[in-house]
Amino acid sequence: MRTNIHAIARSHVGPALEPVRAQRELRRQSAVARTLGSSFVGNILASAARQIGQAPRLCALIEAWPGDLAAAAVAMRLNAGLHALAQQGGMPDLTALYRNRAGNFDAAISSAFALCEGELITWMAHPTQTNEVGRAGALMAALMTLQQTRQLPVELLELGASAGLNLNLGHYRYELAGRTCGQIASPVCIAPEWRGAAAAVAPVEVASARGVDLHPLRLSDADTRERLMAFVWADQDCRAERLAAAIQLARLHVPALDEGRAAPWLEHQLASPQRDGTWRVVFHSMFMQYLGDDERRAVMTRILQAGARAQPDRPFAWIALEWRADRSAVELRLTEWSGSGEAAGRSRVLALCHPYGDWIAWQDQPFAGR
Structure with a gap:
């Protein structure tokens, strides 16, 4: 999609299209934003739905967008x-609107569409890469649950890692169900609202x-840092502060990050020897929706094959x-292969979660075949 954005936008000539698809998706995401606690972003997207006709090439781009607009997070690209x-x-006017979080939304958004349509079209080429650090709370809770099966160091492989901030989850402090764990002195604190029974707490050693x-984001680049911050919803100061702290920490603990497609990269990584006495863990968050059907199947095939190869001294999750x-x-789903020959692994849903990690509703269902 990155290489076709401008071609699709340039292809529009003649009268403006009726923005049926664009308005429907912007209004849908506006309602979602309000449900998730962001009335400001809800207002921004509702205004964008009303004013999208001021940007005919942008409107044509959204109308002609291949596939599902929600899965591609098209509204979130525009919001960013x-x-x-x-x-x-x-x-x-737009800067004042965002600073005050109040004002004439339609006037500011209309002006932005009319004067900065090209810049916004360029933004549509960027997949949403929030690299939301708040999700590390759920990921760490799953890793601590894994330690209840066998307490071993973990080798982590992340798909769709963005800037790699969640690869640094071992460097963060956590407040989970009223208990503090992780790196107590860390400047990055992950403290989701906890619902339901408490999860097991155990030390997690990231080997x-x-x-x-x-398209990995390189945090050494100032424009990249600015882009990453723009994906944070403008009225969520705590998220922005946490992200800024995680970015700063990543300059001390630089994530190991590769550029490439998930399936072949995963095949290569899984072919490398796994140390005895470690869990090898593949993880991803809000990633699968961006894959085509073929690549999604390829990723899952490689994971299932790796699980089937697990050994008692080299388990896989x-x-x-x-x-x-x-x-x-x-x-939040955890699947384990202990090396006892279970081809599909033992799989269970641990929790339902807020998309950005604001809350975790722990349920830890019994194991079942995947």
Whole structure:
């Protein structure tokens, strides 16, 4: 999609299209944002739905977008582009709207669409890469649960790692169900609202951590840091502060991050020898929705094959924090292979989670075949 964005936008000539698809998706995501606690982003997207006709090429791009607009997070790409324009300060009305979180939404958004349509189209080429550090709370809870099966160091392999901030989950402090764990002195604190029974707490030793992304974000680049901050919803100061702290920490603990497609990278990593006495863990968060059907099947095939090869002294696990197929909830799922010959592994849903990690509803269902 990155290489086709401008071609699709340029292809529009003649009268403006009726923005049926664009308005429907922007209004849907506006309602979602309100449900998730961001009235400001809800207002931004609702205004964008009303004013999208001021940007005919942008509107045509969204109308012609291949595939599912929700799965591609098209509204969130546009939201981030508007946030970035406000941060840059070149449009005073838009900057004031974001600073005050109140004002004439339609006037500011209409002006941005009319004057900065090209910049916003460029933003649409960027997949949403929030690299949300808040999700590390759910991921760490899953790793601590894994330690209840066997307490071993973990080798982490992350798919869709973005800037690699969640590869640093071993460097963060956690407040989970009223208990403090992780690196107590860390400047990054993950403290989700906890619902349900408390998860087991256990030390997690990260022996190694490596990730891949099709377009990894390099935090040494100032524009990249600005882009990453723009994906944070503008009225969620705690998320922004936590992300800024995680970015700063990543300059001391630089994540091991590769560029490439998930399936071949995973095949290569899983072919490398696994140390005896370690868990090898593949994990991903809000990633599968961006894959095509073929690559999704290839990724899952490689994971299942690796699980089937697990040995008692080299167990394997898969942690997935992903939307359900109907997008009704985000599930935290843990699948383990202990090396006793179970081809499908033992799989269970540990929790339902807020998409950005604000809360975790722990349920820890019994194991079942995947």
